[in-house]
Amino acid sequence: xxxxxxxxxxxxxxxxxxxxxxxxxxxxxxxxxxxxxxxxxxxxxxxxxxxxxxxxxxxxxxxxxxxxxxxxxxxxxxxxxxxxxxxxxxxxxxxxxxxxxxxxxxxxxxxxxxxxxxxxxxxxxxxxxxxxxxxxxxxxxxxxxxxxxxxxxxxxxxxxxxxxxxxxxxxxxxxxxxxxxxxxxxxxxxxxxxxxxxxxxxxxxxxxxxxxxxxxxxxxxxxxxxxxxxxxxxxxxxxxxxxxxxxxxxxxxxxxxxxxxxxxxxxxxxxxxxxxxxxxxxxxxxxxxxxxxxxxxxxxxxxxxxxxxx
Amino acid sequence: xxxxxxxxxxxxxxxxxxxxxxxxxxxxxxxxxxxxxxxxxxxxxxxxxxxxxxxxxxxxxxxxxxxxxxxxxxxxxxxxxxxxxxxxxxxxxxxxxxxxxxxxxxxx
Numbered sequence: 214x215x216x217x218x219x220x221x222x223x224x225x226x227x228x229x230x231x232x233x234x235x236x237x238x239x240x241x242x243x244x245x246x247x248x249x250x251x252x253x254x255x256x257x258x259x260x261x262x263x264x265x266x267x268x269x270x271x272x273x274x275x276x277x278x279x280x281x282x283x284x285x286x287x288x289x290x291x292x293x294x295x296x297x298x299x300x301x302x303x304x305x306x307x308x309x310x311x312x313x314x315x316x317x318x319x320x321x322x323x324x325x326x327x328x329x330x331x332x333x334x335x336x337x338x339x340x341x342x343x344x345x346x347x348x349x350x351x352x353x354x355x356x357x358x359x360x361x362x363x364x365x366x367x368x369x370x371x372x373x374x375x376x377x378x379x380x381x382x383x384x385x386x387x388x389x390x391x392x393x394x395x396x397x398x399x400x401x402x403x404x405x406x407x408x409x410x411x412x413x414x415x416x417x418x419x420x421x422x423x424x425x426x427x428x429x430x431x432x433x434x435x436x437x438x439x440x441x442x443x444x445x446x447x448x449x450x451x452x453x454x455x456x457x458x459x460x461x462x463x464x465x466x467x468x469x470x471x472x473x474x475x476x477x478x479x480x481x482x483x484x485x486x487x488x489x490x491x492x493x494x495x496x497x498x499x500x501x502x503x504x505x506x507x508x509x510x511x512x513x514x515x516x517x518x519x520x521x522x523x
Numbered sequence: 524x525x526x527x528x529x530x531x532x533x534x535x536x537x538x539x540x541x542x543x544x545x546x547x548x549x550x551x552x553x554x555x556x557x558x559x560x561x562x563x564x565x566x567x568x569x570x571x572x573x574x575x576x577x578x579x580x581x582x583x584x585x586x587x588x589x590x591x592x593x594x595x596x597x598x599x600x601x602x603x604x605x606x607x608x609x610x611x612x613x614x615x616x617x618x619x620x621x622x623x624x625x626x627x628x629x630x631x
Binding site (some may be wrong): 238246248249250253254255256257275291292293309347348349421426 | 553554556557560561565594596597601616621
């Protein structure tokens with residue numbers, strides 16, 4: 214069955230697009246991807262989403278988004294899109310061997326944590342390497358952990374981890390942080406936190422069976438290396454847009470974010486729209502993602518309307 | 524939670540998992556883990572579909588931290604597949620159902 218609209222992604226942008234297209238009787242099909250609910254599902258309290266004066270837990274907020282969208286007929290599937298073809302109409306979307314066709318596409322694949330790009334890091338992800346302190350901090354009770362990064366999220370993760378870990382070391386490749394003052398102060402006033410300046414991780418030492426026992430650090434000035442013992446490594450070096458499927462076919466900026474026409478969510482291919490963090494490296498908030506999700510639903514609706522009249 | 528999904532604890536872990544004649548899929552989870560909620564209905568479905576072949580159950584890491592650390596769990600959701608008392612394979616993080624069944628099929 215050819216669909217009117219397929220939405221790829223299920224964070225605030227994707228599910229708001231689903232809600233609006235569902236209410237416009239477009240029976241949207243949502244592919245939720247590998248992280249249904251998106252980045253908010255790996256946070257705790259969300260205190261800045263309007264309408265929740267007491268704050269709300271990220272996973273719970275996303276459940277409510279989903280419930281609201283499905284109430285109006287959005288179909289949400291926990292499936293990960295593996296290939297797309299936008300070169301002819303209807304557009305084609307693959308989930309492994311399954312193929313789906315659609316008149317319009319809304320891309321809301323968001324962003325994910327950047328990694329260092331080391332082989333050992335990739336192998337030990339989930340076995341001591343983590344990009345989510347709120348998910349995995351629990352497993353490092355009375356252990357020694359390292360947080361990599363120098364921005365707000367590094368300060369936040371380090372501070373959060375002191376609830377569990379006996380010692381938190383922040384490894385930063387420069388000699389000052391780019392985090393905001395208040396976040397730096399909060400971290401530096403915590404006696405469990407210390408900083409290793411001008412250093413970067415060259416290798417993560419450990420195995421899947423036994424976990425991590427240390428990292429190999431390189432001094433960015435004199436290039437000397439030394440081993441630093443730790444039980445866990447948490448990445449907080451920023452985010453990258455999830456655009457692997459689209460880089461060849463859609464216009465993107467230097468950092469890989471999809472480019473949309475000003476004042477709309479239209480990409481360079483007519484009928485393909487992008488919303489949320491995948492096209493926004495400036496604001497990156499749940500509420501702005503939801504806002505652009507709504508825009509892309511309205512843009513898609515108008516596009517489909519125009520198709521019909523042609 | 525489906526009736527096919529058991530609850531594993533320190534008390535029953537040996538009899539239900541280690542000494543089980545059939546392979547066992549253990550879902551390590553916690554209340555505070557968002558991705559665990561995502562994967563819970565998938566685990567439910569698998570429990571029903573594989574009810575003849577695989578025993579499926581959940582293990583709350585808050586209550587049973589000892590077992591979690593014994594098996595080196597450092598991130599959840601983690602699905603450990605036990606066969607003849609040992610871990611035959613494991614999946615860390617929320618992944619789609621077909622990934623889980625693929626690995627499960629290769630083990631059983």
